[in-house]
Structure formats: structure tokens, C-alpha cells
Amino acid sequence: MKAQGLTILLVEQNLYSALSIADRCYVIDQGATVFEGTPAELRGNAEVLARYLHV
Numbered sequence: 630m631k632a633q634g635l636t637i638l639l640v641e642q643n644l645y646s647a648l649s650i651a652d653r654c655y656v657i658d659q660g661a662t663v664f665e666g667t668p669a670e671l672r673g674n675a676e677v678l679a680r681y682l683h684v
Contacts, residue, residue, distance in 0.1 A: 644682055648672065656681050 630637065631652075641647040648654070648668040656664035656677055664677045671677065678684040 644684065 639647055639651065648671065651668050654664065654666060654668055654671045655662055656671075658681060663681060664671065664674065666674075
């Protein structure tokens with residue numbers, strides 16, 4: 630599907646499963662986007678991981 634240019638929105642409880650296949654990540658809190666970036670950027674953002682994803 631990716632090779633065909635199809636965009637997929639994935640909402641997933643398992644963070645690490647989602648990060649393993651995502652190209653972009655968005656963290657939304659009460660309707661506001663609080664993080665936007667690559668999986669690597671999200672993994673490296675300790676504040677977002679702790680505050681919103683409880684990692």
C-alpha cells in the first residue's frame with residue numbers, strides 16, 4: 630500500500646509496534662497536536678514520552 634502512495638492513519642495502543650512501521654508520528658492531547666515528527670524523533674523526546682505516553 631505504501632508503494633502505491635496510500636496514506637494510512639493508524640491509532641494503536643502498542644507504541645513500539647506503531648513506531649516500527651510509521652513514517653510520521655503525531656501525539657494529540659485534547660484536540661491539540663503536541664508532537665509531530667519521525668519515529669526516531671519521538672523516541673528521542675523524553676519529555677513527550679513521559680508526559681503523554683507514560684514511557
